[in-house]
Amino acid sequence: MPVLFVHGVPATGRLWRPIIELLDRTDEVEALDLPGFAAEPPAGWVAHKENYVNFVIERIEALHARGGPVHLVGHDWGCLLSLRAASLRPELLRSVAAGNGPIDEHWPRHAMWTQWMVPGEGEALADRLAQSAGMVETLQRMGYPPQDAAANSFVYPGNARRILDLYRSAVDIGRSWAPDLARIVVPSMILWGEEDMIVPIEFGRRMATRMGAEVVALPANHFWPYEAPKPAAAALKRLWTRAEGRPYTILTQPPA
Numbered sequence: 318m319p320v321l322f323v324h325g326v327p328a329t330g331r332l333w334r335p336i337i338e339l340l341d342r343t344d345e346v347e348a349l350d351l352p353g354f355a356a357e358p359p360a361g362w363v364a365h366k367e368n369y370v371n372f373v374i375e376r377i378e379a380l381h382a383r384g385g386p387v388h389l390v391g392h393d394w395g396c397l398l399s400l401r402a403a404s405l406r407p408e409l410l411r412s413v414a415a416g417n418g419p420i421d422e423h424w425p426r427h428a429m430w431t432q433w434m435v436p437g438e439g440e441a442l443a444d445r446l447a448q449s450a451g452m453v454e455t456l457q458r459m460g461y462p463p464q465d466a467a468a469n470s471f472v473y474p475g476n477a478r479r480i481l482d483l484y485r486s487a488v489d490i491g492r493s494w495a496p497d498l499a500r501i502v503v504p505s506m507i508l509w510g511e512e513d514m515i516v517p518i519e520f521g522r523r524m525a526t527r528m529g530a531e532v533v534a535l536p537a538n539h540f541w542p543y544e545a546p547k548p549a550a551a552a553l554k555r556l557w558t559r560a561e562g563r564p565y566t567i568l569t570q571p572p573a
Contacts, residue, residue, distance in 0.1 A: 318411050318561060319345040319384040323373055325393020325418060326480055327452065327469040328540075329355040332392065335546035336553070345384050349376055351394075353479045354470040364479035365486040366397075370405070373398045377409045386411035388557055392508075392542055393418045394483070397490065400524075403505070404497040412560040413501060414553055416508040417539055419520045420498060422491035433484050440481065447477035460543035498527040504560040505530035508549055510537035531556070 330348035352358035391399030396418030433439040456466035509521035537544035
C-alpha cells in the first residue's frame, strides 16, 4: 500500500528523508513538496488552506489509483492538511498519522502567527524571514541538517508571501475543522514531539480523543522527523501493520 508524507512550514519534502530511510516498504512512497515551497507553483496558484487540502487529496487520489488505499502521514501544516483530507476522503486511505499541528478551536495562535495577521506588519515580517540567515541557524538548533535548513521553504522566491497568505486563510481553522475530526474512520495515530512548547502535546491528546487515535509521545521538540526518526518510524510501522491486517471496505462516499 502506498505512503504519502506531507510536510509543513518551514519545511519541504526533505523533512521525511530520515524516516523514509528507516522504512523497508516495497510499495510506492512519496514525500511531496507543497506548491511553492520548493518549486514554482502552478500558474494562478492561490495560497489558501482549501487549495492546499485539495492538492493533497489529488496526490492521494493518484497514489490510490496506482496502488490502492494510502497510508497518509503529516507534520505541522502537513498535519492540518492530512487530517482534513482524512476527514473528507476516508475511502482513499488505509491509515493516517500526523502531529504537531493544532486543529483546536481553543489553541491560542503563536506570536508570529498573530503578527502575520496585521496588514503591513505581516508582509514586512515575511520578507525579513525570507532574507534572514537567522532562520537557518534556528532550524539547525532545532534538529535540521545544515543543507535542509538552508533550503527551508521561506527561501524559495515568493514563498514567504504565500506562507503569509496560507496563515491568513486559516484564522478560523480550529473552529471550522475540529468538529470533522470525528469523521476520520481509518486507523489513526497522533505523533507529537513531547517537548514542543509552541504547540504542546496536550493539543495532540485533545485531537486524538476526537479521532479515536493512539497518541505517541516522541522525545523531540517540534521537528520530530529530524529529531526522533527511529521511534517515529517504529510507531508508523506498528500502525501500518495493524491497519493492513484489518479487512478493508471500499466506501462509495464519505460517511455523513
